[in-house]
Amino acid sequence: MRTTDLRGRELSRGELLALVPRAALGADDAVERVRPLVEAVARNGEAALREQALEFDRVEGHALRVPAEAVAASLDGCPADVREALSELISRLRLGSAAQVPPTVVTEIGAGAQITQRWQPVSRVGLYAPGGKAAYPSSVIMNAVAAQTAGVPSLALASPAQADNSGLPHQAVLWAAALCGIDEVYAIGGAGAIAAFAHGVPAIGLEPVDVVTGPGNVFVAAAKRVVSGKVGIDSEAGTTEILVIADDSADPRFVAADLISQAEHDEAAASVLVTDSEAFAAKVSAEIALRAPRTQHATRVRTALEGPQSAAILVDDLAMAVRVSNAYGPEHLEIQTRDDAAVLAGITDAGAIFVGSYTPVSLGDYLAGSNHVLPTGGTARFAAGLGAHTFLRPQQIIQYGRDALAATEGPLLALAGAEGLPAHGEAVSTRFEQEGN
Known part of the structure; x- marks a missing residue:
């Protein structure tokens, strides 16, 4: 050093x-390299994914969507001590993740006036697990357990195809998926996987997701930057x-x-x-x-x-x-x-x-x-690591009665007038006019 x-x-x-x-290689440089890969998947779907699998993973002719039976059967080859360790990880992480789910809070603004703050999970999440120099079953669990704890109803997992595993993701990744109860698994890696999650690939039954999460190298992080805005991302975890x-x-x-x-x-x-x-x-x-x-x-x-x-x-x-x-x-x-x-x-x-x-x-x-999917490259200065909170959105539910609304009429009309938006005020005052006026 x-x-x-x-x-x-x-x-x-x-x-x-x-x-x-x-x-030496920053995310800005990587973005220019991966943008064509993301755009190719958006345009050409399965064909682009197969081209990228051959180029980057040296795999061809494999099933891009892993049969659910293969995911479940993978556990037959999982050593007992590893299965026990993965189960212990799941148990500990569920406890840590549960602490990240805020309770529903009701605030009484006044008589007959309340705001309820609830935390609503997104509907569908794409989880990415790297598969280059090492297998990361722990990353599968970190992503899956956090999303499940948040209450996400639909999870899909992607990890690179392995030439030495018949085009399936690494067997350890499949073990973790099976233990977490995930049966929608894709043998897709790198920027292509991030693009597939964001745009969907109908030919293989992959529906678009709302949020993409999971670690990876700088190119995975760059692909997340490219699709950010179309979907949510956890962070640029490079x-x-x-x-x-x-x-x-x-x-x-x-x-x-x-x-x-x-x-x-x-x-x-x-x-x-x-x-x-x-x-x-x-x-x-x-x-x-x-x-x-x-x-x-x-x-x-x-x-x-x-x-x-x-x-x-x-x-x-x-x-x-x-x-x-x-x-x-x-x-x-x-x-x-x-x-x-x-x-x-x-x-x-x-x-x-x-x-x-x-x-x-x-x-x-x-x-x-704790969760090990964390922001890198200096983004920890403004971004958080993965957790149940990653998959939750705060929603405000506002409920006022007639008298509670009436108490706001005067100041609300004043504010609407000051902003030059009189119809805003009329939406309130109309409720207190005699019918037919």
């Missing part, structure tokens, strides 16, 4: 935004990021292991350490040098850690570390310091925050009970 030294510098928020490490704020009280072994854990996702994964101790940064670097070559995906990890998106950032103090983190807006933020509570108090912008030496990001990836 390269080192960026910010000590002794007074930097504005704008300067920090320009200095924090990012991947390649994974971890930022660790640590001082010299932290264990360098833990920090090194956590940085490596996220780097193994993808060569473009971002691993960032922010510390006020140069000596501690050196210890973490030494630990990475020992551990990274021994991990299964050593080449991938090395590429990610040496890329422009990863760095050890030296700051004067933890207050500056907080400012750097807020400017970065990390997907995953870990805090490992002498006073975690004080650091946490200053954090405003992060997808999910992992506090203390025994709360690694990998816990959140699987069994914390």
Whole structure:
């Protein structure tokens, strides 16, 4: 990892935004690459999806819609310990997701005047699960359980076709779908899947959805940007990021292991350490040098850690570390310091925050009970991670009686007149005129 030294510098928020490490390929560049793919699916449907499957997944002649029997039968090959772990994940996540569903609230504005605020789920959701360098049954569950907890009645799942699984999505993705009760599954990957959800593909029975969710690489994130507005999206969840704020009280072994854990996702994964101790940064670097070559995906990890998106950032103090983190807006933020509570108090912008030496990001990836589908690329500064709330819309139900409406007539007529919209006022006053007047 390269080192960026910010000590002794007074930097504005704008300067920090320009200095924090990012991947060389940004979403704007990716949008230009995926827009033709999205437009091709919108125009040509199944034919475009088959062309893209051959080009990107090296698969052809497969069923784009996975037979429901194949989804259910996949569990026959699921190892008992994995099935138990996936079931535990589902159970924990249902508890965490339930806390995100707001209750219906009735507000009495006055006698005979009330507003009811209810949270209504969308009707149909398209869930995406990546299938490139690793299988992500956990992502299937994160998306599905959140939507189910919100009360979404119709769910469809898409994941890339696998050449070594007879053109079906990865078997682990099918296990998760079966355990969540999803039988509408498509072997479609990348930008094409996002486009298919947004526009629908009648030839394979895929109806358009209202919201598209799920993680993926920068091209999946870019495809979401292209279809946003036609459908809702959760966030532009691209390649994974971890930022660790640590001082010299932290264990360098833990920090090194956590940085490596996220780097193994993808060569473009971002691993960032922010510390006020140069000596501690050196210890973490030494630990990475020992551990990274021994991990299964050593080449991938090395590429990610040496890329422009990863760095050890030296700051004067933890207050500056907080400012750097807020400017970065990390997907995953870990805090490992002498006073975690004080650091946490200053954090405003992060997808999910992992506090203390025994709360690694990998816990959140699987069994914390939190959702691991989170905003990346700095979008945590204005976007939230996935949850039951993603699939809910607040609706106001207004109910006034005659006397309650009459009490508003005077001020309402005044406001309608001030805005030059007299018919607005007449819609109220008409109700109090004698019939025939």
